[in-house]
Amino acid sequence: MGRINLRVPYEEKDEVKKLGAKWDWNMRVWYVPENLSHEIFSKWLLLPNIKAKSFSIARVMTDCWSCNKYTYVYTIFFDEGYHYKNYNEDTEEVYWEHNHYPAMLCHVEYVSADAQLLIEKHTQCYTYDYSKKAKMHYVMNHCIHCGAKHGDFIMHGEPGGEFNPVTPERARNIRIISFNTPIECRASDSYYNDFYKSIRYQRGWK
Structure with a gap:
């Protein structure tokens, strides 16, 4: 997938924002910018099942x-x-x-x-x-x-x-x-x- 989206509860949005995650207004989802490592967002990653x-x-x-x-x-x-x-x-x-x-x-x-x-x-x-x-x-x-x-x-x-x-x-x-x-x-x-x-x-x- 071209970019990595995150599953973020509303009460944790400020936390991911401080780490550098971006909010897509159209899709209404947080995602990891290309210049950041997804590892710091491991708590919110959509892991495969x-x-x-x-x-x-x-x-x-x-x-x-x-x-x-x-x-x-x-x-x-x-x-x-x-x-x-x-x-x-x-x-x-x-x-x-x-x-x-x-x-x-x-x-x-x-x-x-x-x-x-x-x-x-x-x-x-x-x-x-x-x-x-x-x-x-x-x-x-x-x-x-x-x-x-x-x-x-x-x-x-x-x-x-x-x-x-x-x-x-x-x-x-x-x-x-x-x-x-x-x-x-x-x-x-x-x-x-x-x-x-x-x-x-x-x-x-x-």
Whole structure:
């Protein structure tokens, strides 16, 4: 990712400001200027909780709730599983555990640099923004025509949502392109959907 954003509680804003962090008024987020080391902001860094040796981008067409025109929406997809950070309450040990099932990601707060470059190259209007509903910043879809925000909640969480198909036919509308590039990110995963096996894989968007 081009710059490093920070998750800063309101009561700690003066502390990061004194350390040199800058406030982006448009995105409503604190970030680390290029001339400063991110290490001094370790307390507020968005650390990865998911990683994999490869990943895919999923794309499907939907109609915009604002302008009623067709637009594409995207998400990160793991067809061969991934590792996620877990915590043992008894031993207080933090460790990585393997999830063997395919999964879509939602509320993506951070993506490692190499993966982010590929995502930016192969998507449209899938950019970091603030969600009032989720009360957080994450990589969000926007209409390619009017710029309206398309949040993750319905697309991933509701049965029949763009990335939560309830029939093989709906799943076949989803297109996938894959990359043999490692990825680390901070995000939530959607529940496993048996219709993921109907998703179409391809070398590029058509």
